[in-house]
Amino acid sequence: MTPENNIPNMNETPRPQTIPHFVAPLDETPLQATDKVDEGAAPSSLWKEAWRNLRRQPLFILSAFLILVVVLVALFPGLFSPLNPADDKCLLENSNGPAAAGHPLGFTQLGCDVYARVIYGTQNSVTVGVFTTLAVVLFGGAIGALAGYYGGWVDAVLARISDIFFALPMILGAIVVMQLPMFRSSRTAWTLVVILALFGWPQVARITRGAVIEVRNADFITSARSLGVSRFRALLRHVIPNAMAPVIVVATISLGTFIAAESTLSFLGIGLPPSAMSWGNDIQSAQASLRSNPWPLLWPSFALILTVLSFMMLGDALRDALDPKARKR
Amino acid sequence: MTHNIQIRESGADGQRPLLEIKDLAITFRTSHGDVDAVRNANFTVMPGETVAIVGESGSGKSTSALAAIGLLAGNGRVSSGQIIFDGEDITHVSEKRMIELRGNSIGMVPQDPMSNLNPVWKIGFQVKETLKANGLPSGPKDVAKVLAEAGLPDAERRAKQFPHEFSGGMRQRALIAIGLSCQPRLLIADEPTSALDVTVQRQILDHLDRMTTELGTAVLLITHDLGLAAERAQKVVVMYKGQVVESGPSLELLRNPQHPYTKRLVSAAPSLSSRRIQVAKEVGVEPVDLLAPTEVVHEKGKPDEVLKIENLKKVFKLRSGFGRSTDFTAVDDVSFTVKRGTTTAIVGESGSGKSTVAQMVLNLLQPTSGKIIFDGVDTSTLNAKELFKFRRRVQPIFQDPYGSLDPMYNIYRTIEEPLRTHKVGDKASREKKVRELLDQVSLPQSAMTRYPNELSGGQRQRVAIARALALDPEVIICDEAVSALDVLVQDQVLNLLANLQSDLGLTYLFITHDLAVVRQIADEVCVMERGKLVETGTTDSVFENPRRDYTRKLLDAIPGATLLLPPEVA
Numbered sequence A: 001m002t003p004e005n006n007i008p009n010m011n012e013t014p015r016p017q018t019i020p021h022f023v024a025p026l027d028e029t030p031l032q033a034t035d036k037v038d039e040g041a042a043p044s045s046l047w048k049e050a051w052r053n054l055r056r057q058p059l060f061i062l063s064a065f066l067i068l069v070v071v072l073v074a075l076f077p078g079l080f081s082p083l084n085p086a087d088d089k090c091l092l093e094n095s096n097g098p099a100a101a102g103h104p105l106g107f108t109q110l111g112c113d114v115y116a117r118v119i120y121g122t123q124n125s126v127t128v129g130v131f132t133t134l135a136v137v138l139f140g141g142a143i144g145a146l147a148g149y150y151g152g153w154v155d156a157v158l159a160r161i162s163d164i165f166f167a168l169p170m171i172l173g174a175i176v177v178m179q180l181p182m183f184r185s186s187r188t189a190w191t192l193v194v195i196l197a198l199f200g201w202p203q204v205a206r207i208t209r210g211a212v213i214e215v216r217n218a219d220f221i222t223s224a225r226s227l228g229v230s231r232f233r234a235l236l237r238h239v240i241p242n243a244m245a246p247v248i249v250v251a252t253i254s255l256g257t258f259i260a261a262e263s264t265l266s267f268l269g270i271g272l273p274p275s276a277m278s279w280g281n282d283i284q285s286a287q288a289s290l291r292s293n294p295w296p297l298l299w300p301s302f303a304l305i306l307t308v309l310s311f312m313m314l315g316d317a318l319r320d321a322l323d324p325k326a327r328k329r
Numbered sequence B: 001m002t003h004n005i006q007i008r009e010s011g012a013d014g015q016r017p018l019l020e021i022k023d024l025a026i027t028f029r030t031s032h033g034d035v036d037a038v039r040n041a042n043f044t045v046m047p048g049e050t051v052a053i054v055g056e057s058g059s060g061k062s063t064s065a066l067a068a069i070g071l072l073a074g075n076g077r078v079s080s081g082q083i084i085f086d087g088e089d090i091t092h093v094s095e096k097r098m099i100e101l102r103g104n105s106i107g108m109v110p111q112d113p114m115s116n117l118n119p120v121w122k123i124g125f126q127v128k129e130t131l132k133a134n135g136l137p138s139g140p141k142d143v144a145k146v147l148a149e150a151g152l153p154d155a156e157r158r159a160k161q162f163p164h165e166f167s168g169g170m171r172q173r174a175l176i177a178i179g180l181s182c183q184p185r186l187l188i189a190d191e192p193t194s195a196l197d198v199t200v201q202r203q204i205l206d207h208l209d210r211m212t213t214e215l216g217t218a219v220l221l222i223t224h225d226l227g228l229a230a231e232r233a234q235k236v237v238v239m240y241k242g243q244v245v246e247s248g249p250s251l252e253l254l255r256n257p258q259h260p261y262t263k264r265l266v267s268a269a270p271s272l273s274s275r276r277i278q279v280a281k282e283v284g285v286e287p288v289d290l291l292a293p294t295e296v297v298h299e300k301g302k303p304d305e306v307l308k309i310e311n312l313k314k315v316f317k318l319r320s321g322f323g324r325s326t327d328f329t330a331v332d333d334v335s336f337t338v339k340r341g342t343t344t345a346i347v348g349e350s351g352s353g354k355s356t357v358a359q360m361v362l363n364l365l366q367p368t369s370g371k372i373i374f375d376g377v378d379t380s381t382l383n384a385k386e387l388f389k390f391r392r393r394v395q396p397i398f399q400d401p402y403g404s405l406d407p408m409y410n411i412y413r414t415i416e417e418p419l420r421t422h423k424v425g426d427k428a429s430r431e432k433k434v435r436e437l438l439d440q441v442s443l444p445q446s447a448m449t450r451y452p453n454e455l456s457g458g459q460r461q462r463v464a465i466a467r468a469l470a471l472d473p474e475v476i477i478c479d480e481a482v483s484a485l486d487v488l489v490q491d492q493v494l495n496l497l498a499n500l501q502s503d504l505g506l507t508y509l510f511i512t513h514d515l516a517v518v519r520q521i522a523d524e525v526c527v528m529e530r531g532k533l534v535e536t537g538t539t540d541s542v543f544e545n546p547r548r549d550y551t552r553k554l555l556d557a558i559p560g561a562t563l564l565l566p567p568e569v570a
Helices: A003-012 A046-055 A058-075 A114-150 A152-167 A170-178 A189-216 A219-226 A231-267 A279-289 A295-322 B002-011 B061-068 B095-101 B123-133 B140-149 B168-180 B198-215 B226-232 B250-255 B260-268 B276-283 B354-361 B384-393 B411-421 B427-440 B445-449 B457-469 B487-504 B515-521 B539-544 B549-556
Strands: B019-030 B033-045 B050-054 B076-085 B106-109 B186-190 B218-223 B235-240 B243-249 B305-319 B325-339 B343-347 B369-374 B394-397 B475-479 B507-512 B524-529 B532-538
Touching: A046 A058, A046 A295, A058 A114, A058 A295, A114 A152, A114 A189, A114 A231, A114 A279, A114 A295, A152 A189, A170 A189, A170 A231, A189 A231, A219 A231, A219 B394, A231 A279, A231 A295, A279 A295, B019 B061, B033 B050, B033 B061, B033 B076, B050 B061, B050 B226, B061 B076, B061 B186, B061 B218, B106 B168, B123 B140, B123 B168, B140 B168, B168 B186, B168 B198, B198 B218, B198 B226, B198 B549, B218 B226, B226 B235, B226 B250, B235 B250, B235 B260, B243 B250, B243 B260, B260 B487, B305 B354, B305 B507, B325 B343, B325 B354, B325 B369, B325 B507, B325 B524, B325 B532, B343 B354, B343 B515, B354 B369, B354 B475, B354 B507, B384 B394, B394 B457, B411 B427, B411 B445, B411 B457, B427 B445, B427 B457, B457 B487, B487 B515, B507 B515, B515 B539, B524 B539, B524 B549, B532 B539, B532 B549
Parallel strands: B033 B243, B050 B218, B050 B235, B106 B186, B186 B218, B343 B507, B343 B524, B394 B475, B475 B507
Antiparallel strands: B019 B033, B019 B076, B235 B243, B305 B325, B305 B369, B524 B532
């Protein structure tokens, strides 16, 4: 069949007649009712979908397990260490001693049990991390939500204020504030929470603002408003729940950074008072014997790294599960 | 399947098909296991022929076409069957060979003109890229020529602009220019005009027709619109649930559909229906008899004109930097009335101001001047309490069924929200009402515990209708309420709306760009063009005797409007 033969052939026979009319047998694709609701599947919300997704992620399982352990240790340190460093008399004869029976991680320069100190130090670090995050989410979230939702001058004012705080490096700001007379004499974990929250909120505010701006123009907000739902109620009932996902992710990740910040400040001697048990303090006091016996420094560092890392991994896993772009359908 | 192949071979007219799809099956690997997107698909495209694949979303029409150009998503693969392009089996060819074929043998015009041009590169650069990749001369002159051929005026200057400086129609022209720049033998056009206004759609398709005829390019047109397919293609392939259920010459298929699914499509296609209006009226309220307009007595002597719009005007201030602003008149001196129990449609292209009118009627936007009189009361004078009551009586249904339901609320909470907001009844009576509403919109009561993401677009739109009905409103404003739905689902929702109107005596203000839909549902039509009302009248009078050129242009642009159909189908 040469092309020369084809062309006249094509012109002679009008094309439509050469097109066969094919009908598939009905039993191959049984016709279904138009737009039928699938009643079989179990109902699922965004959170359920996210949970289903998370449950299968090794990263999530590992970090959740570690965090669970850390939280248990923080709540009930007595369960994990028979020795309470507060009652324990540090014996100088044990100074920089190696691991011994009942003292699995050896002794510090002052002859205190390293294991017991690491276990009991968890509480302060986790307390600071958790409560700073809570404060930051509540305050920063509220500011960000109001700025994003109302826009205009409210946004302009709030955004500038948060920019000012954002521009101050957290550690530097904390150092300055902690040196103020009112804080210098009475430092507790709560003082640290206040200071860290003071410099940590703008980040959450920014994220919330962005998320709220994205949601506030959605049709379902207009629908709610035209049902008679007031503007503020629409913010509480519809906008905030839909803007939560990125905030939760950022909060989880920053929980880790707040724990690290607590240790940094304690290490610098301006965090928790030296009498309080904390990883930062332990690392600081172990510095002196770093060359002769690095272990009293390394063990609390490992604990710190592991805790911070697990919160960051959890944040990553949550981000994957809650990312709207990864949502199916 | 063997008998299909025989039919095709005997009908092949001795000529070699340009593209032949044989028993194609495509499988996607998902987290729920393998899903067959396409099964047993068979069709051919002859050189120079236009073939349309028609089907609803999820029917596998785009997937089949993407397989032909080797652009399946990463988790998809051809699990059996063959794709033969010009005698060469390209089912599993190397990526290198596929790249050779793309562009100069098989071109592609993608669906969404808004997202398919790279926003950071100039249009001209993106055309040049294609020319270069296919080894063609790519100087500025060549680029301009390609763009000019696609019908872009002032091509040389336009080539130096960025995509955001182009309108939707112009972007689609640029994409067509890119798709055809290397003069491929087959052009795959995936819903090339679905995002565009009807008049622009017509222009672009006319242009595409002209270009492909000149070049002798075969076109594989993917569309959900049977009317458009029948008008533009010699051959139509109907796909349903991943299978080809019917294929054949387009007119024959329209006039004599064999497969029940095709029959369903043909009877639902709004663009093909000239008799649908009577059907709609039969299920809808009593037809508005112009000679005896006040015969219908309404409850409690309420005025018959439930909505009266007088000289409505809306001016937006567009910021142009440094505190300066320019005025933009979105709605200019619009007046019309809506009679109780009827449907009034506002029709216009995008940017005509029709949605702005809807927003003002809903009291979500303040008019710059003019009045909206609802049930004898000027809505701009309402105080907060009266406005709250007004909200009960006027309810909206929005276009995007994916955006208008809060994804965090399950269906029960969604439909209950208006009742709770207006403190109607106690918990038990509210639940009863929600169940009744679900029945009214023919959704199963078990849907109450579901979340919007588990429902299809049509189902969500029915939920939105149920929510709008919860407070027993008098007027419902449908802002493009069916535009985002597949033809069959659209037909279903329109019938539902018509039934509800006759049962509950509702008044609809129906905002749409689709005249075909207007014909199915509206009693009166207002045509808007650039903020101005250009024509009003009863649907029949506007459709039969359009007085304005603009209206006529809109009517002519309905795809398939000119196709003659035998009465039993039409």
